[in-house]
Amino acid sequence: MSHGEDGSTKAVVTAVIANGLVTVAKFVGFALSGSSALLAEAIHSLADTANQGLLYLGIKRSQRVADVKYHFGYGQERYFWNLVSAVTIFFLGCIYTIMHSLEQLKHGHEPEMSWIAFGIIGFAFLMEGYSFLVAFKEFTRQRKEENMGFIQYVKETRDPTTLAVLIEDSVAVVGLLFALIGMSLAVYTGSALFDIGAAVGIGILMGLLAFFLAATNKKYLLNVSDGEINSVALDAWSKDKRVQDVRHIHSIVLSPEESVVMAELELREETLFRDMTEEEIQQAIRFMQRLDDVRGSLERAVQRKAEEAKHIYVEFGLPEKTEKKLKP
Numbered sequence: 001m002s003h004g005e006d007g008s009t010k011a012v013v014t015a016v017i018a019n020g021l022v023t024v025a026k027f028v029g030f031a032l033s034g035s036s037a038l039l040a041e042a043i044h045s046l047a048d049t050a051n052q053g054l055l056y057l058g059i060k061r062s063q064r065v066a067d068v069k070y071h072f073g074y075g076q077e078r079y080f081w082n083l084v085s086a087v088t089i090f091f092l093g094c095i096y097t098i099m100h101s102l103e104q105l106k107h108g109h110e111p112e113m114s115w116i117a118f119g120i121i122g123f124a125f126l127m128e129g130y131s132f133l134v135a136f137k138e139f140t141r142q143r144k145e146e147n148m149g150f151i152q153y154v155k156e157t158r159d160p161t162t163l164a165v166l167i168e169d170s171v172a173v174v175g176l177l178f179a180l181i182g183m184s185l186a187v188y189t190g191s192a193l194f195d196i197g198a199a200v201g202i203g204i205l206m207g208l209l210a211f212f213l214a215a216t217n218k219k220y221l222l223n224v225s226d227g228e229i230n231s232v233a234l235d236a237w238s239k240d241k242r243v244q245d246v247r248h249i250h251s252i253v254l255s256p257e258e259s260v261v262m263a264e265l266e267l268r269e270e271t272l273f274r275d276m277t278e279e280e281i282q283q284a285i286r287f288m289q290r291l292d293d294v295r296g297s298l299e300r301a302v303q304r305k306a307e308e309a310k311h312i313y314v315e316f317g318l319p320e321k322t323e324k325k326l327k328p
Contacts, residue, residue: 011161012052018128022124023045027046038120039199040100041175044206054085058081061081062074062075062078072254075254075256087210087214089213097199097203124176128173136166138162139166143157171208175206178198182199183195223252234249241271244268245266247264294316
């Protein structure tokens with residue numbers, strides 16, 4: 001496991017434990033008080049716990065090695081399970097919370113606040129605050145390792161796992177503030193509207209979080225290109241005296257630690273034909289044309305029977321006998 005993976009795993013495991021404890025405490029608080037805001041926070045923490053469990057599952061499954069069915073490995077599983085977790089947050093944390101709050105408003109539910117409910121909010125602040133600090137520390141380490149600013153790394157990070165935990169913990173702290181304000185105003189005014197309003201606000205926060213996480217992971221499941229590798233390759237090959245032209249560079253991010261790169265380069269004549277006689281040059285040209293013909297024929301043979309094979313990249317190797325002849 002790489003250092004980055006180890007750090008991401010630590011952030012996720014810390015979040016699972018912290019949110020698991022907080023979830024139990026919040027449900028106990030709701031049972032004792034009937035507070036809509038506290039129930040919203042309990043569902044929030046339950047969704048976060050389930051979500052972070054899915055993130056952990058994604059990390060573990062993404063570490064499997066490539067096989068005959070998945071030639072490029074399982075790295076994208078991390079993005080898939082992150083997306084599943086976003087859907088979980090949306091339906092469990094957002095939709096259910098808002099619907100339950102509106103139902104309580106309809107029936108005129110009045111919560112019974114006590115010091116226990118506020119004590120649980122304080123306990124949740126401590127646990128989720130600690131989880132936030134662990135995630136923030138790991139996120140900062142990864143960001144500095146990539147030499148990026150905060151906003152740039154949020155937009156461009158290839159490891160959305162730590163980012164997901166960081167954003168979820170940030171939203172959790174904001175949600176606790178919503179709950180604290182709503183519950184306090186409900187006690188002060190004697191109106192449950194503030195408590196219910198806080199619950200709806202927490203639900204909306206969860207919905208925004210879900211959309212952010214879904215958008216962050218969607219691009220990787222759509223085979224987004226690796227802009228950094230494209231730039232590095234273009235810079236290196238453009239400066240290479242053996243290269244006449246870089247016709248195209250294609251890349252796909254497979255996981256936070258792995259990308260695949262495909263390119264077509266035009267070499268300079270002096271690179272290919274240096275120290276060759278005119279006759280040898282003509283033979284080399286004919287040879288290259290034959291390779292092109294063979295490549296085109298091989299590609300068309302596949303595409304005639306599998307039209308969906310729109311992009312085929314064939315790399316030739318020397319026959320074994322020829323390789324032996326060329327060995328010193």
